[in-house]
Amino acid sequence: MEKQAQGDQVARAARRAVLVDGLPVVVLGWVALALGSDPEQSAAQQAWWIAATCVFALAMAWVLVRAFRRADEYLRKIQLESMAVAFASVLVALQVAAVLDSAGVVELHQVTQPILIGGMAIWHVTADLRTRFNR
Amino acid sequence: MRNRLRELRAARRWSQADLADRCGVSRQAINAIETERYDPSLPLAFTIADVFGRTIEEIFLPDRADPGQS
Numbered sequence: 546m547e548k549q550a551q552g553d554q555v556a557r558a559a560r561r562a563v564l565v566d567g568l569p570v571v572v573l574g575w576v577a578l579a580l581g582s583d584p585e586q587s588a589a590q591q592a593w594w595i596a597a598t599c600v601f602a603l604a605m606a607w608v609l610v611r612a613f614r615r616a617d618e619y620l621r622k623i624q625l626e627s628m629a630v631a632f633a634s635v636l637v638a639l640q641v642a643a644v645l646d647s648a649g650v651v652e653l654h655q656v657t658q659p660i661l662i663g664g665m666a667i668w669h670v671t672a673d674l675r676t677r678f679n680r
Numbered sequence: 681m682r683n684r685l686r687e688l689r690a691a692r693r694w695s696q697a698d699l700a701d702r703c704g705v706s707r708q709a710i711n712a713i714e715t716e717r718y719d720p721s722l723p724l725a726f727t728i729a730d731v732f733g734r735t736i737e738e739i740f741l742p743d744r745a746d747p748g749q750s
Contacts, residue, residue, distance in 0.1 A: 618721055619709035676708055 570604045631668035682741045
């Protein structure tokens with residue numbers, strides 16, 4: 546019983562570590578998004594936006610690599626399957642958005658970011674639910 | 681693939697967390713293997729066999745095998 550509680554603490558600590566890694570990266574993503582939201586930018590503003598986006602992409606890759614290295618083979622499999630589900634969802638959503646864009650219903654550039662953010666949400670929710678149900 | 685993980689673990693009075701510690705994996709992984717939702721890789725199967733001091737064939741059984749014959 547005590548050991549099980551210890552194991553749960555270890556799992557919670559691992560989740561906290563991912564949160565500690567991931568939270569600054571998510572904040573950086575929002576900063577990059579905010580910097581790029583102004584359609585009429587000066588060259589300096591564009592340079593800041595591109596720099597923030599590049600740092601965000603590199604930081605995201607770093608967090609993912611760290612998380613995958615920490616995980617065991619089972620958790621890695623769950624993460625990869627969740628990523629596959631999210632990737633497929635994003636592809637379908639982008640395809641639908643492209644069709645709606647050509648029909649003049651929505652503008653593709655306006656829905657791209659929400660679709661990507663939705664894809665990440667699907668990935669995390671799928672992975673979290675699968676690990677919760679397998680306890 | 682079926683396995684005797686729960687039976688062997690119970691015989692040693694180990695919790696899933698104990699076994700997970702000894703195998704160097706998460707408790708969720710042990711739980712998923714025990715409930716046959718996940719088949720371990722060959723290296724992990726060897727590690728589990730080493731932890732129990734058995735061979736892989738004594739712990740993991742193919743679905744087609746009759747348990748009475750193994």
